[in-house]
Amino acid sequence: PIDGQRLWDSLADMAKIGATAKGGNCRLALSDEDKAGRDLFVSWCEAAGCTVTVDRIGNIFARRKGLDDSLPPVVMGSHLDTQPTGGRFDGVFGVLAALEVVRSLNDRGVDTLHPVEVAVWTNEEGSRFSPPMMGSGVVTGVFTLDEILDKVAQDGARLGDELVRTGYAGEAPVDHPMHAYLEAHIEQGPVLEVEGKEIGVVTGAQGQRWYEVTVTGVEAHAGPTPMRLRRDALVAASAMVQAVQRVGLETAGDPCATVGILDVHPHSRNVIPGRVFFTVDLRHPNADTLADMDRRFRAAVAAIAEQNGVGAEIADFWHFPPTPFAKPLVDRVREAAAGFGFSHRDIVSGAGHDAVYVAGKVPTAMIFIPCEDGISHNEVENISPADGARGAAVLFETLVATAGK
Amino acid sequence: PIDGQRLWDSLADMAKIGATAKGGNCRLALSDEDKAGRDLFVSWCEAAGCTVTVDRIGNIFARRKGLDDSLPPVVMGSHLDTQPTGGRFDGVFGVLAALEVVRSLNDRGVDTLHPVEVAVWTNEEGSRFSPPMMGSGVVTGVFTLDEILDKVAQDGARLGDELVRTGYAGEAPVDHPMHAYLEAHIEQGPVLEVEGKEIGVVTGAQGQRWYEVTVTGVEAHAGPTPMRLRRDALVAASAMVQAVQRVGLETAGDPCATVGILDVHPHSRNVIPGRVFFTVDLRHPNADTLADMDRRFRAAVAAIAEQNGVGAEIADFWHFPPTPFAKPLVDRVREAAAGFGFSHRDIVSGAGHDAVYVAGKVPTAMIFIPCEDGISHNEVENISPADGARGAAVLFETLVATAGK
Ligand SMILES: NC(=O)NCCC(=O)O
Ligand SMILES: NC(=O)NCCC(=O)O
Numbered sequence: 001p002i003d004g005q006r007l008w009d010s011l012a013d014m015a016k017i018g019a020t021a022k023g024g025n026c027r028l029a030l031s032d033e034d035k036a037g038r039d040l041f042v043s044w045c046e047a048a049g050c051t052v053t054v055d056r057i058g059n060i061f062a063r064r065k066g067l068d069d070s071l072p073p074v075v076m077g078s079h080l081d082t083q084p085t086g087g088r089f090d091g092v093f094g095v096l097a098a099l100e101v102v103r104s105l106n107d108r109g110v111d112t113l114h115p116v117e118v119a120v121w122t123n124e125e126g127s128r129f130s131p132p133m134m135g136s137g138v139v140t141g142v143f144t145l146d147e148i149l150d151k152v153a154q155d156g157a158r159l160g161d162e163l164v165r166t167g168y169a170g171e172a173p174v175d176h177p178m179h180a181y182l183e184a185h186i187e188q189g190p191v192l193e194v195e196g197k198e199i200g201v202v203t204g205a206q207g208q209r210w211y212e213v214t215v216t217g218v219e220a221h222a223g224p225t226p227m228r229l230r231r232d233a234l235v236a237a238s239a240m241v242q243a244v245q246r247v248g249l250e251t252a253g254d255p256c257a258t259v260g261i262l263d264v265h266p267h268s269r270n271v272i273p274g275r276v277f278f279t280v281d282l283r284h285p286n287a288d289t290l291a292d293m294d295r296r297f298r299a300a301v302a303a304i305a306e307q308n309g310v311g312a313e314i315a316d317f318w319h320f321p322p323t324p325f326a327k328p329l330v331d332r333v334r335e336a337a338a339g340f341g342f343s344h345r346d347i348v349s350g351a352g353h354d355a356v357y358v359a360g361k362v363p364t365a366m367i368f369i370p371c372e373d374g375i376s377h378n379e380v381e382n383i384s385p386a387d388g389a390r391g392a393a394v395l396f397e398t399l400v401a402t403a404g405k
Numbered sequence: 406p407i408d409g410q411r412l413w414d415s416l417a418d419m420a421k422i423g424a425t426a427k428g429g430n431c432r433l434a435l436s437d438e439d440k441a442g443r444d445l446f447v448s449w450c451e452a453a454g455c456t457v458t459v460d461r462i463g464n465i466f467a468r469r470k471g472l473d474d475s476l477p478p479v480v481m482g483s484h485l486d487t488q489p490t491g492g493r494f495d496g497v498f499g500v501l502a503a504l505e506v507v508r509s510l511n512d513r514g515v516d517t518l519h520p521v522e523v524a525v526w527t528n529e530e531g532s533r534f535s536p537p538m539m540g541s542g543v544v545t546g547v548f549t550l551d552e553i554l555d556k557v558a559q560d561g562a563r564l565g566d567e568l569v570r571t572g573y574a575g576e577a578p579v580d581h582p583m584h585a586y587l588e589a590h591i592e593q594g595p596v597l598e599v600e601g602k603e604i605g606v607v608t609g610a611q612g613q614r615w616y617e618v619t620v621t622g623v624e625a626h627a628g629p630t631p632m633r634l635r636r637d638a639l640v641a642a643s644a645m646v647q648a649v650q651r652v653g654l655e656t657a658g659d660p661c662a663t664v665g666i667l668d669v670h671p672h673s674r675n676v677i678p679g680r681v682f683f684t685v686d687l688r689h690p691n692a693d694t695l696a697d698m699d700r701r702f703r704a705a706v707a708a709i710a711e712q713n714g715v716g717a718e719i720a721d722f723w724h725f726p727p728t729p730f731a732k733p734l735v736d737r738v739r740e741a742a743a744g745f746g747f748s749h750r751d752i753v754s755g756a757g758h759d760a761v762y763v764a765g766k767v768p769t770a771m772i773f774i775p776c777e778d779g780i781s782h783n784e785v786e787n788i789s790p791a792d793g794a795r796g797a798a799v800l801f802e803t804l805v806a807t808a809g810k
Contacts, residue, residue, distance in 0.1 A: 084671040085624060085679070127673040154672070189629025206628070210674060219490060221782040222663035222686045223611070224594025224755025227653045229779070234664055235650045238643035245640045248632045258627035259639055260674040262667065266489040267559070268532040269615060269665040269684045270756075271782045274490070279674045281627045350629025351675075374634070377626040377676045 001396045004389030007100040015088040024379025029081040029123035030162035037080045054170025058122040058163045059135040066115035072179040074403040077119030087381020089186045097184040097392040113404035121354040128153045131318035136354035138174050140361045180402050181364040183355040184395045190374025199337040199344035200368030204324035205356045206285040216311040219274030236308035237276035243300035256283035285348045323356045326363035333365050336397035367394050406801045409794030412505040420493040429784025434486040434528035435567035442485045459575025462543040463527040463568045471520035477584040479808040482524030492786020494591045502589040502797040518809030526759040533558045536723035541759035543579050545766045585807050586763040589772040589800045595779025604742040604749040605773030609729035610761045611690040621716040624679030641713035642681035648705035661688040690753045728761045731768035738770050741802035772799050
């Protein structure tokens with residue numbers, strides 16, 4: 001029911017904005033490139049006859065009228081921001097598949113009972129500004145608007161100021177009404193490809209716990225300071241990175257344990273590091289197992305600090321528990337995939353998505369498509385046009401079934 | 406023979422420039438603060454009747470006429486630049502002790518046969534611009550002028566441009582004639598303090614090998630990427646940091662092994678690091694042992710890269726072999742210390758100093774004084790006024806004995 005070539009062309013046009021050397025994209029949240037991507041999206045939505053509103057956290061909603069326009073909209077969407085060395089499909093695919101559904105509804109003259117909207121959520125990635133999923137978190141009351149407006153980027157910019165600068169400090173209130181929410185996304189992992197499945201029916205998302213660790217040793221000269229007298233913050237922190245890895249390797253199920261940022265102070269070749277800051281990201285589909293990973297991680301950091309004669313402080317930075325999606329809506333995704341004869345399987349999302357926060361407020365489901373070699377958050381991220389078209393088709397069917405005719 | 410209070414006051418005045426929160430100094434090479442420190446030094450030298458010249462690499466020479474002014478000068482000196490979180494004495498002590506010697510020669514009306522000079526060498530620390538000891542390295546032909554002028558700082562500035570900007574791109578040629586070179590310095594380690602010695606008679610400096618290591622893994626999403634499929638550059642690099650530490654711990658004698666800089670790319674909380682850059686600094690007084698450390702370090706990096714399925718490239722960045730100082734001059738330092746009745750011991754320098762490069766060209770010696778808790782390259786670096794005065798007195802005697810009357 002959708003035009004796969006038109007979807008593919010739109011993906012290619014969007015990928016020109018913030019294109020990187022190795023074929024990926026850099027459109028960090030609320031950067032000039034993110035603004036350019038948003039502007040292009042808005043122009044496409046207006047051309048498709050939608051009414052565009054922007055809320056106070058910069059989320060964009062492009063609305064196609066419903067037969068009963070007083071009913072709350074069925075919202076489809078995802079995000080346009082990327083990682084610093086991100087791919088062309090993470091987030092973007094969900095937004096442009098949703099736009100393709102609207103274009104296709106127009107082409108076919110299909111009227112839905114509920115209005116239909118395409119949402120672009122602000123700062124899903126959590127890279128330039130942290131944590132992730134800010135736009136959806138504000139709309140669902142997980143975060144207050146004010147705390148998020150005051151977030152400061154790695155580059156020192158304040159989020160509220162960047163909204164104004166890029167022209168996306170909207171006026172709409174942040175308690176956007178929704179009847180249901182549907183998000184199509186690339187899997188970002190290898191499961192569908194390895195098993196040869198065309199569609200992932202996402203039953204929920206695994207839980208996440210993010211931390212910030214600060215290790216404090218004693219700065220000293222790399223030359224005349226004997227090895228046995230050192231309190232090297234980096235030697236201790238590197239043992240902690242190894243311990244985080246072990247927490248991941250020694251957990252049953254599908255655990256993840258990652259250190260993505262590590263900063264050394266004073267950052268001089270001939271100074272024993274006096275302070276190291278690093279981030280930790282632990283994930284598991286099972287809440288008890290995630291709690292156990294948390295305990296083992298904390299114990300390992302404390303023990304390593306003790307052994308190395310350094311201080312270590314762990315700050316809880318962000319978390320969400322394992323989050324199931326709405327069964328009736330998930331069933332509808334499975335039925336749509338089966339209806340087209342697409343091979344499919346149920347799958348738990350390894351990543352956080354705006355759908356995770358929205359699921360706390362309205363019935364929510366996600367549709368995954370395979371990505372090449374399971375690689376995401378990487379410039380080489382790739383999908384096949386056929387997989388993209390299949391995902392958009394399942395989104396179309398699920399949307400129509402949910403929005404009613 | 407010197408005025409300890411005047412020396413102490415000058416140290417305190419210099420320490421006001423680039424003062425840091427915790428009582429240290431930040432005068433990174435050729436920064437605004439370094440310029441201000443140099444300007445103050447030049448004003449003091451002119452007040453002491455010296456003629457000041459600056460060479461093309463920005464080294465400053467303040468000259469006091471000799472009885473036979475056609476003879477090459479006996480040069481005393483050190484550096485005024487500091488680490489990012491450096492102390493008030495590293496380098497500065499040697500420069501201001503030398504100035505105090507000149508002031509004292511003036512006070513006492515002592516004329517020397519050879520002219521006497523105080524040298525401030527450009528960028529000894531090697532922190533903002535790397536490697537260290539650039540000014541002395543150019544004068545002694547270890548580096549070419551052009552290669553050093555083209556060095557780029559951590560902050561992106563070009564050294565040649567910073568010389569011009571700060572007013573220290575001098576006109577004097579870089580092959581400065583010297584009869585002998587004397588450098589007073591804080592020990593920067595704990596040996597003198599632990600043994601209760603007042604003066605360290607420096608017999609030479611241990612050898613150093615500096616490296617840059619680049620580890621290349623695969624960037625991927627911290628969520629849906631299974632632990633066993635990861636090629637995490639930081640997990641591998643942190644094992645390498647541990648291995649560098651083991652190279653230090655498992656070497657006999659007085660080894661040093663330090664990782665001072667480590668940078669993670671793409672530096673995002675939810676991205677498995679695809680690339681890590683780090684620096685390594687290995688040191689030992691014995692050339693064969695240092696070569697053995699080099700071999701073990703390389704083998705460990707290769708083995709860890711292999712185990713983790715990542716690439717690792719080691720680039721040789723800088724090195725100098727263990728460097729003995731001139732025996733007659735070292736003997737003269739020992740005699741001067743003994744003459745004053747100062748407790749003393751022979752010691753090998755754990756740090757590199759401009760004296761190391763100058764030793765390759767003219768007879769060279771160094772005088773160490775204790776520093777509190779052996780701590781250097783740290784804002785809390787400290788000395789006692791009495792130790793400072795003793796070091797300057799030994800410098801005075803050695804200078805007079807070398808410059809002749
Ligand atoms: N899809 C995605 O990359 N989300 C960012 C939040 C996370 O790291 O899970
Ligand atoms: N003295 C001193 O800190 N020199 C810098 C070169 C080195 O790290 O040894």
